Amino acid sequence: MDLRLPIGYVFTIYGIMLTGYGAFTKGAEMYKKSLELNVNLIWGVVMLVFGIVMLVFAKKAGKA
């Protein structure tokens, strides 16, 4: 089993979830906690990119 696959899936799922949730809750009261930063949106995108990179590497290795 290529470990990059499950890791890629987990973080792609988390990325989509947090990005979506962040976009949906834009300007919500709870972002006062994080100093008015929409951390869900920002961090969601970061995790999404990480997840996709992992998946791409795993697929590449799988083909070779």
Added chain:
Amino acid sequence: MHFLDSILFLASAGGGAVSLEGLKPDLNFIDWSILAIYLAFVIGIGFALKKYNNSAEDFFLSGRSIPGWVTGLAFISANLGAQELIGMAASGAEYGIMTSHFYWVGAIPAMVFLGIFMMPMYYGSKAKSVPEYLKMRYNEPTRVFNSVSFAFMTVASSGISMHALADLLHALLGWNYYVSLFVTSGIVLAYVLKGGLSSAIYNEVLQFFMIVFGIAPLAYIALKDVGGWEGLVAKLHASPQGQGALHSWAQTGGTENPMGVPWYGILFGLGFVLSFGYWCTNFAEVQRALAANSMGAARRTPIIGAIPKMLFPAIVILPGMIAYGLTSDAVATGYTIPTNASGALNYNQVLPSMIFHYFPNGLLGLAITALMASFMSGMAANVTAFNTVWTYDIYKAMNPDKGDRDLLTMGKYATVFGIIAAMGFALVASNYNNIMSILQLVFGFVNAPLFATFLLGMFTRRSNAMGAFWGLVVGTGSAMIFHGLCFATGNAPGVKGGWISPLIEYPKEMSQGFWVAIVAFSTTFAVNALISCISRRDKTDEELKGLVYSLTPKQVEDNDPWILRPVVLGTIVFIASIILNIIFW
């Protein structure tokens, strides 16, 4: 989802006092989904690896088939248990930048040394465990002594982890302490039973990324809140810690520093005895490298692990320092460290309380999942090390004719009763305040004598079985006696030291722990060397081949790119840690 519902039901039925009242966040559907997805993947990985687990070799050693980057990250993740996140943030608040000694002095040099100098013998000898190496190098009694004390230590430290997690979930989310204990250990039990060591290692890597992604945003948000690095420096300067919080070495001329340890105590006690003892002889760590698919990968394992280890202070110690800075500022209306019943700062709650203060739903679920992941990784590492030592070094040593099938079965039993024993220890752990200090004490008893034994065994031919065995016995005994004679200021004589007679006083529990370890190491080293010198050598050069450094063939790694050669990579990592020490002098 019924699984989480049942936790919630039992938790609300259990009730109990919540120490973070008012801070307790409301988890919503997104937080719960993040946690549920993580748990599903962790157990899923265990089941996915089940089909590769047909023999004892697979279950205990992963069939020596795992690539170096995986074992390297697992190596560091295995150490990311209770002490790492909660304890290091707590120490960051309590001791300031001096906490970085646990990384740049107390980890990196030892990890590099393990990879470059010790791994050729560990991996090359084909030993299945650290105690088995001791049997090859010395004799059966030495192995028995080590396997029994190691088995105790793994149970003790996973017990401490479990206690910390259950206590945290109770304080944070109001979950019942015992239910938390059973559920989290049940999950670890499930994936270790199904997938053996491979499952533990693969999950450790997933857990490593969970921890980094879950905790890293805290440092950024908190730093922004305190007004950047300059803001933090100004606040700490004005605080009771003053300059002390901002220098790792500058004030270690005496014991007048937050740790109460002078520089030579740090270098020798932490940087040498405790650190090399832990990283180089603790089988829960070494086992990860033994699962690697080649000698090169095994040697790179601790060195690859050292790279993230070096950077971890930025995400765990820094938030702790910020927490203290914000708390000490009288005009602050924002974050403050929670206090316990007597009004003292409760450092162990620094990290969770900051997460609650700064993280909105979404990120909150991610961070709570990260905390769970950290406890599971530390615990699974101990469980897999325990079941291997129990099965090969205790059970098989007593029943040499047992076959593969019996060993696999015994390994599974050992996994179950190891976890049950750890739960018992979890209840003992609830007597202590700073988790880190107890762990240091436990390691002082067990690992320091072992490291002295390895140092003489791996790097001299002269050291013999009689010296090794009596060195271990006398060294461990002397550590216990010394612990009974010394205590830390403010502690009554008892489990925390001074139970024979409170003769020697140290300013902090931490300095006490360092000196206990130094005594254990020095006594073991002296006794082993003395006996080995006055008695005859018991193994010929031929028998010691591959077990002693000078009799082990030099490693040829022409196939690896030069940057990945253990010596090159190790040297780079080592120099980087020296530079970090200088920057934060």
